[in-house]
Amino acid sequence: MIARVGAFVLLLYLLGFLWFAAALPQPVAGGKTDAVVVPTGGPGRIDRGLAVLRDRDAREMLVTGVDREVKPREFAEEYRVSAATMRCCITLGFAAVDTRTNASETAAWVEKRNYKSLRLVTTDWHMRRAARELARTLPDNVTILRDAVPSRPRLGVLFLEYNKLLASTLAQFLPE
Template sequence: MILRFAAFLLLLYALGFVVFAVTLPQPLGDVETDAVVVPTGGSGRIARGLEVVRAGKARQMFVSGVDPEVRPQEFADQFEVSGREMDCCVTLGFLAVDTRSNAGEVAQWVAENDIGSLRLVTTDWHMRRASGEIRGAIPESVVIYEDATPSSPDLQQLFLEYNKLLASSVSQGMPA
């Protein structure tokens, strides 16, 4: 009986992984939001966030998890952001070090800036966990639109992220 149950759990786990791996989130279409939120860490994320702001699909962008040693001017130079754009439209967050702390940093920024809707830009394989963590940290009234940047993750990266997603889901379901 226990062996069958263990086999069933293993099968469920394996099927969950397959579904996770073959149904990665996709880029978002033409949707307007109050803001774009970009956790650092993957290529193409910041460029996509800037593209959305420059297209007028969001009025501001928050970049969470910027290394504290990075100066705003260095960021602006690296991503070709003008001084005017930095002043009006880009805020850098220096407190987060991982996905969970990104969620806390985003929640604080959302509250301080009266954000009603946001576009979350992150890598396709990271989207489900990042979105779940942020949803758990911000008010339910804030609408999150997922805008995944396509990538080519290897099997090991997908496996690691799937397990992190499961762990995150379990910990979010537990009372604090």
């Protein structure tokens, strides 16, 4: 009996992984939100966030999880952002060190501005967990538009992220 239960759990796990890997979230075309939030850590994320600003699909952008060593001037130079855009529209967040603290940093930023809609820009393989953490942290009246940056992740990256997603999901059922 225990072997059957174990085999069933393993089958569910493997089928879940196949779904996770085969059905990665996709980019979103258009759609206006109050702001765009970009966690650091993957290629194309910041460029996509800046494109959202440039297209006026959001008024302001938070880049969360920026290394403390990065200066706003360096960020502006690397991504070719004007000083005016940096002043009006881009906030560099230095408090976050992981996906959970990205969500906390974002929630504080959103609350301060009283925003009701966000576009989350992150890599396709990271989107589900980042959106889950963000949704758990934000008030229920804040809408999250998921805008995934396509990638070609290695199997190991997918496996690790799938397990992090499972752990994050299971953690919500544990007492704090």
